[in-house]
Every structure is written in structure tokens, then in C-alpha cells.
Amino acid sequence: MITDNFKKNFGDINFFGKQLRIALRNCGMINPEDIYDYIYNACGYEALAKALSDMKPSEIVEEIKKSGLRGRGGAGFPTGLKWEFTAKEQNFEKYVVCNADEGDPGAFMDRSVIEGDPHSVIEGMLIGGYAVGASKGIIYIRAEYPLAVERLYKAFAAARKEGFLGENILGSKFNFDIEIRLGAGAFVCGEETALINSIEGKRGMPRPRPPFPAANGVFGKPTLVNNVETWANIAAIIIEGYQWFSNIGTEKSKGTKVFALAGKIKNTGLVEVPMGTTLREIVYGIGGGIPNGKKFKSVQTGGPSGGCLTEKFLDTKIDYESLAAAGSIMGSGGMIIIDEDSCMVNLAKYFIEFTQSESCGKCVPCREGTKRMLEILERITSGEGREGDIEKLERLGNVIKQASLCGLGQSAPNPVLSTIKNFRNEYEEHIKLKKCRANACEKLVNYYVTDKCVGCGACKRVCPAGAIEGSLKAKHKVDLARCIKCGRCYKTCKFGAVKKDSGILEIMQ
Amino acid sequence: MTSPKEILQFKKEKAKEILESKGFFRPKRVYVGLATCEIAAGSQSIMDIFQSETGNMSDVFVSAKGCAGRCNLEPTVEIVEEGKETVKYVSVNEEKARQIIEKHLKKGEIISEWVVK
Numbered sequence: 001m002i003t004d005n006f007k008k009n010f011g012d013i014n015f016f017g018k019q020l021r022i023a024l025r026n027c028g029m030i031n032p033e034d035i036y037d038y039i040y041n042a043c044g045y046e047a048l049a050k051a052l053s054d055m056k057p058s059e060i061v062e063e064i065k066k067s068g069l070r071g072r073g074g075a076g077f078p079t080g081l082k083w084e085f086t087a088k089e090q091n092f093e094k095y096v097v098c099n100a101d102e103g104d105p106g107a108f109m110d111r112s113v114i115e116g117d118p119h120s121v122i123e124g125m126l127i128g129g130y131a132v133g134a135s136k137g138i139i140y141i142r143a144e145y146p147l148a149v150e151r152l153y154k155a156f157a158a159a160r161k162e163g164f165l166g167e168n169i170l171g172s173k174f175n176f177d178i179e180i181r182l183g184a185g186a187f188v189c190g191e192e193t194a195l196i197n198s199i200e201g202k203r204g205m206p207r208p209r210p211p212f213p214a215a216n217g218v219f220g221k222p223t224l225v226n227n228v229e230t231w232a233n234i235a236a237i238i239i240e241g242y243q244w245f246s247n248i249g250t251e252k253s254k255g256t257k258v259f260a261l262a263g264k265i266k267n268t269g270l271v272e273v274p275m276g277t278t279l280r281e282i283v284y285g286i287g288g289g290i291p292n293g294k295k296f297k298s299v300q301t302g303g304p305s306g307g308c309l310t311e312k313f314l315d316t317k318i319d320y321e322s323l324a325a326a327g328s329i330m331g332s333g334g335m336i337i338i339d340e341d342s343c344m345v346n347l348a349k350y351f352i353e354f355t356q357s358e359s360c361g362k363c364v365p366c367r368e369g370t371k372r373m374l375e376i377l378e379r380i381t382s383g384e385g386r387e388g389d390i391e392k393l394e395r396l397g398n399v400i401k402q403a404s405l406c407g408l409g410q411s412a413p414n415p416v417l418s419t420i421k422n423f424r425n426e427y428e429e430h431i432k433l434k435k436c437r438a439n440a441c442e443k444l445v446n447y448y449v450t451d452k453c454v455g456c457g458a459c460k461r462v463c464p465a466g467a468i469e470g471s472l473k474a475k476h477k478v479d480l481a482r483c484i485k486c487g488r489c490y491k492t493c494k495f496g497a498v499k500k501d502s503g504i505l506e507i508m509q
Numbered sequence: 510m511t512s513p514k515e516i517l518q519f520k521k522e523k524a525k526e527i528l529e530s531k532g533f534f535r536p537k538r539v540y541v542g543l544a545t546c547e548i549a550a551g552s553q554s555i556m557d558i559f560q561s562e563t564g565n566m567s568d569v570f571v572s573a574k575g576c577a578g579r580c581n582l583e584p585t586v587e588i589v590e591e592g593k594e595t596v597k598y599v600s601v602n603e604e605k606a607r608q609i610i611e612k613h614l615k616k617g618e619i620i621s622e623w624v625v626k
Contacts, residue, residue, distance in 0.1 A: 009587070009595045010577065013625055028542065028577025028585075036524035037533070037572075045517055052513035108546070115544040116575020147545045162520060170513035262580075270578025 002043055002236050005029055018286050020248065021272045022256050023072075023109075023232040027116030032151050035158035038119045045119075045164055047235035051127050052172045060131035060238070061087050067242035068254030069234075073099055073190070073227035074302065074331040075407065076253070076320035082224060085214035086132040089222035094134035096125050097218065097225040099195060100141035100148070103187040104303030105354060107334040109258040110228035112270055114141070114148040117232070118155040122178060124231030126164065127238060129176045132224050137178035140195050142185050152180060187304075187358035190332075191406045192225040194360065205360045206406035227332070229258055249275035253319035257333060263300075264339035266291050271335075273318070280314040283337060294339040298422070302331025304351045304358075305411030307418025308344065327418045329411065343440035344423040345430050349377040351415035355408060366409030369400040373416060382443040385431030390420060435503030442485050444502040449476045452497035459489035459498055535570040537614060538589040539563070544576035551602065552584035558606045559586075569614055582625060588613060599625045 006025055010016035021027075030037040038044035051060055065080025086094065098121060102110040114121060125137045141149055156178060159165040167175045181199050188194045189204040196218050198204040217223020233255060237245045246254050253275040259282065261271050266288035273282060279299055283289065290296050298308040307328035309316070316322050320330050338347065356370040373396050376389050397413030404410045420427060429435045436444040449459075455473040467483040470476030478489070478498075490498045528534065541547075541556045556573065563569045579585055582599035586609065589595050596619055598609060605623060612618045 009589070010597070012594065013597065015579065015625075016577070024578065027575045028540075028587075030574065031540075031572045032575045033573065036527045039517075039521055040524040040528055045520075049513040049517040054514075112544060112546075112576050112578060116577075145545070147548070163516075170516045171511055172513050267579075267581065269580040270576075 022236050023229045024272050047238035057131045063242050067237045067245040072229035086224040093221045095218040095223040096129045096134045096137045098139040100228045101183050101190040103190045104334045106262045107260045118151050121231045124234035135175045140181045143182040188360045205362045250319045259333045259335040263337040265337040275319045276317045298338040300336040302329040303334040304354045306331045307414045310422045343438040344419045344426050348416045348419045355412035363405045365400045365403040380430050381441045383434045445500050447478050462488045462492045532570040536568045539571045540574040540587040542585045543573040547583050550583040555606045598623050
């Protein structure tokens with residue numbers, strides 16, 4: 001079995017033993033710069049040889065369709081259908097594209113796959129090219145991943161030398177080669193039509209669909225676009241067969257999904273689990289729970305397009321449908337764990353700030369809407385929230401979702417809408433009581449000195465604004481009018497005498 | 510006409526020969542993580558140490574690998590010996606790397622407190 005190698009080597013560790021690695025089967029197992037390691041130790045190019053020897057292109061499409069594999073870039077469109085649409089197009093020139101424009105903050109699955117196992121992506125694309133009748137492949141990867149790009153170039157050179165890329169591959173009549181296009185790091189270029197524009201040398205802006213890329217893609221030719229993780233699954237499916245793959249996962253979502261586990265969690269890292277695993281198993285099982293005895297507050301999936309789920313959703317089984325039903329999305333696989341020290345309003349502001357600056361500006365709802373949402377959130381987090389702001393955010397969010405052209409705008413309000421849904425009381429506290437319960441919103445937080453103060457003067461010395469008063473060996477005092485809320489006194493005090501709190505002044509001094 | 514499968518079989522045999530000539534089948538195989546994340550954690554200097562200090566050891570083969578996804582414990586080093594459980598050292602630094610060479614590779618003592626559970 002193709003997944004056994006990893007299990008044999010790493011299965012004794014809690015963190016890895018609970019995972020099932022298909023897309024990441026060779027990551028950390030082989031030398032990514034040595035094609036012979038891949039060929040000899042990782043069943044390398046066996047799937048390609050099997051496809052070229054024993055299968056017709058239509059049979060491969062059928063195999064992928066039956067496997068139930070869905071797009072791992074986030075939207076979850078059935079991969080086999082996409083292949084079928086592209087294969088049906090009558091055109092002597094077609095393109096196969098690998099979307100490696102991984103832009104979500106905190107996600108690094110695609111980078112790890114390419115850096116750890118570049119040949120499995122190349123092999124997947126070769127099989128895809130053979131199945132849909134394409135002879136040109138393009139990997140669209142961001143320039144921020146120089147090592148991944150370098151390894152891809154090395155892998156291409158080795159594959160060409162061994163006859164896996166080029167003409168008459170493995171003695172067959174199939175010709176295929178791959179080139180790289182570097183992206184400049186715009187988030188919107190992960191959207192497939194914007195990505196196609198960018199490949200063509202135009203500005204990375206989405207196009208209306210239809211026509212879909214399967215009919216009218218790169219330079220007007222039929223184009224098959226799949227994500228890195230999707231491509232990494234292909235060879236495994238061809239070798240092991242669709243039955244094996246479709247037995248893993250839930251009814252509608254088959255196989256495994258890689259998540260980049262980050263945030264306030266003991267074991268951060270890459271996690272590949274079968275679909276249908278619960279969030280609780282990931283957070284407390286593989287992730288090992290929240291460090292420093294803090295309380296779990298929320299889990300954010302899907303990056304800037306996803307939502308924040310609370311504790312009551314922890315038993316949600318991970319698949320495309322149930323995550324959507326819970327108010328988040330699968331997305332490309334970022335998973336950020338949030339503990340009680342984080343402010344949900346601030347978090348929503350962070351994500352809107354991201355999508356607002358990454359909006360390409362083509363359509364009004366996204367360009368203007370995210371800007372207005374950001375303004376409202378900035379007001380709320382700086383203590384100037386007004387009655388009716390929450391309702392305004394909800395209305396704006398819904399309009400942006402419905403009226404935007406591409407996935408960026410359609411999903412940009414998700415972090416705000418889901419935090420309003422699940423943490424409405426925090427928004428209300430910010431607006432009505434000027435209180436941030438996590439003490440994370442700088443402008444709402446006030447510092448004060450308690451009776452524990454021994455009068456050592458350490459806080460006074462580090463205060464850049466001269467806002468701390470008090471003579472030596474006497475209790476000090478923070479002058480709130482002069483305080484710039486940098487928090488240095490709080491960090492400096494060895495006696496835990498400096499406290500911070502927010503809300504309408506109740507306890508201050 | 511030879512089928513693609515047969516050609517691949519031929520290439521596989523060739524791959525084995527090439528790996529053999531590189532020393533891949535030596536009794537002890539050391540994998541050092543060299544992905545962007547591992548390098549950021551300092552694995553390049555560890556790789557250099559392993560390469561230079563095991564250069565004259567005929568039973569050790571040192572290889573790079575990608576990242577297995579254990580972010581908070583990087584840099585990671587694995588030692589694979591045929592028939593034995595793979596030993597996985599984590600949070601390796603230069604000092605630890607030298608000790609691993611001295612104790613594990615030369616004397617066969619596993620330094621269990623640096624091994625991940």
C-alpha cells in the first residue's frame with residue numbers, strides 16, 4: 001500500500017500515527033532532489049507507467065470520477081467532472097495547470113508538498129495531461145517560494161533526463177512538458193480565472209464564468225486547473241484504484257485532507273486526516289490541546305474565506321458539506337486555533353484587512369464593501385462603535401457575498417459574519433461597554449497599578465511617555481491621559497503589579 | 510515493443526544501482542530536514558555538520574528530506590537502520606548534532622531524551 005511507508009517510519013508517534021497520509025505520503029520520507037530515491041523507494045512514476053500501458057484516457061477520467069476526489073483548493077468541485085469537461089473539448093491544444101498560488105495566511109501545505117515531494121505533483125500532472133489530451137503543463141507558483149521553485153526546476157531537469165517529461169514519454173506516443181510561471185503574490189491569483197489572466201501576462205483579475213476554463217482557459221484553450229494537493233493525490237488513486245480511495249472518508253467527501261494546524265495549540269504542524277474526522281480529534285488528539293492551561297475559544301478554518309467555529313461545533317465531522325453547514329468552509333486547509341486571549345472582533349478585523357488589501361478592485365461590492373466593513377470594524381475596536389454597527393456589518397456582508405464576481409469577494413465577509421453569529425456578545429461589549437474581554441484591542445485597554453507594587457521604579461524607567469508617577473518605594477500610578485498603551489510596564493513588572501483591563505472605568509485606580 | 514511498465518522496471522533497476530553507488534544502502538541512513546521551514550529553524554548548519562563529520566564513516570549515508578510537518582519541533586533528523594525502528598530526533602541544534610554523531614552513529618547509543626514520542 002502506498003501509504004505504508006510513512007506509517008512504518010512515523011506510525012509510533014502520537015502526532016503522526018493518528019494521521020493517514022496520501023498527498024503527503026513521501027514528505028519527509030525521501031530526498032526531494034533525487035529522482036532515483038522517488039523511483040526506487042516511493043513507487044515513483046508507477047502510476048504513470050500503469051496509465052500509459054493499461055489505461056485509455058477515458059478510463060483514467062472514469063477512475064478519478066469514481067474515486068470521488070474533490071478539488072482540494074477549497075471549493076470542492078468534483079475533480080473527475082472537471083477532467084471530463086476538459087477531455088470532451090475538441091482542440092488539439094490544451095493546458096494542464098497546477099495552482100500553487102497558496103495565499104492564505106498560515107497555510108503551507110502546498111509548499112511542503114512541492115518542497116518535500118515535487119515528483120508526485122509532476123506525475124499527477126502527467127497523468128492529467130494524458131487523460132484530457134493536453135501536452136502542455138504550467139505550474140503557477142508564487143515567487144515567495146524560492147526553494148520550492150528551485151526544487152521544481154531540478155525535478156523537471158531530472159524527469160526530462162529520465163524521459164518522464166518531453167516527447168514519447170516512457171516509449172509511448174504521449175508528449176508532455178511543464179513550465180513554471182511565477183506569481184507576484186497576489187491573493188486573488190489563487191482564483192482560477194484570475195490565475196489564467198496572470199499566466200497570459202494580464203493583470204490578475206477574475207473573469208466571469210461561464211465560459212469555464214475547461215472550455216476557454218489559458219490563451220483561449222481548454223484548460224484543466226487543479227490545486228497542488230489534488231495533483232498529489234492522483235498517482236496514489238491510479239496505483240491503488242478508485243475503490244480504495246472511495247472507501248476513505250464520508251459519503252460525499254472522499255479521501256483525506258491536509259490541514260496546516262497553527263495558532264494556540266501544543267503541536268503545530270501539517271495534519272492529514274481522513275474526511276469525517278472531528279475537529280475535536282484534531283485539536284485535542286493530534287494537536288494535543290491548548291498550551292499554558294488556557295481555554296479553547298474557537299477554531300478558524302479556511303483562512304480569510306472561512307469562519308470561526310465555537311466549542312459546540314467541535315464534534316463536527318470535517319467534510320465540505322458539514323463545515324459549510326456549520327458556517328465555515330473547508331478552504332485550502334488553514335486551521336487556526338484561538339484561545340481566550342484573542343479578541344474575535346480584532347480577528348475579524350485582521351481578516352477583512354487582508355481581503356480588503358487583496359481585493360483586485362474589479363467589482364464594486366468587493367472593492368467598496370470590504371473597505372466600509374473595515375472602517376466599521378476599526379471604529380468598533382478603537383472604542384467608537386455605534387448602535388446599529390453590527391446590523392450594518394451583517395447587511396454589507398450579505399450584499400458583498402451575493403454580488404461579488406469571484407470567490408474572494410463571495411467569501412470575504414465570512415470571518416465577520418461567522419464571528420457575529422457565534423460571538424455577538426463580544427461585538428456588543430465593544431460597542432456598548434467599550435470592553436474587550438481578551439484585552440487585545442489596544443485602544444480599549446487601560447493599564448493600572450495594584451497594591452502589589454513595591455515601588456521599584458522599573459515600570460517608570462521603561463515608560464516612553466513618562467506616564468507613570470510615584471516616588472521610590474511608594475505605590476506607582478499610571479496617568480491614563482498620557483499613557484500610549486504600549487504595554488511595556490505590564491511586561492516589565494516582576495511583581496505582577498501592573499494589570500490591564502478594559503471597559504467603562506469601574507476599577508481603575 | 511516494450512511497454513511503459515517494462516521501461517519503468519528497467520529504470521527502477523538503474524535507480525537502484527545509482528542509489529547504491531551513492532551509498533544509499535549503507536546500514537545507517539541519516540535524513541536531515543531541508544525544507545524552507547527547517548532551514549529557517551537552522552537545519553542547514555546541522556546538515557553541514559553531518560556531512561563533514563560522517564564523511565569518513567563507511568556505514569553512514571546522509572540525505573536531505575522535505576518536511577514531515579512537525580513545525581514546532583524542527584529541525585528534525587531521522588536515523589533509519591534496516592530492521593530497526595526509525596529514531597526521530599527533534600529540535601536538533603549543532604551541539605546535539607555532534608553528540609548524535611558521537612553517541613548514536615559511532616557507538617549505537619540512542620539519546621532517548623531528544624527523541625519524539
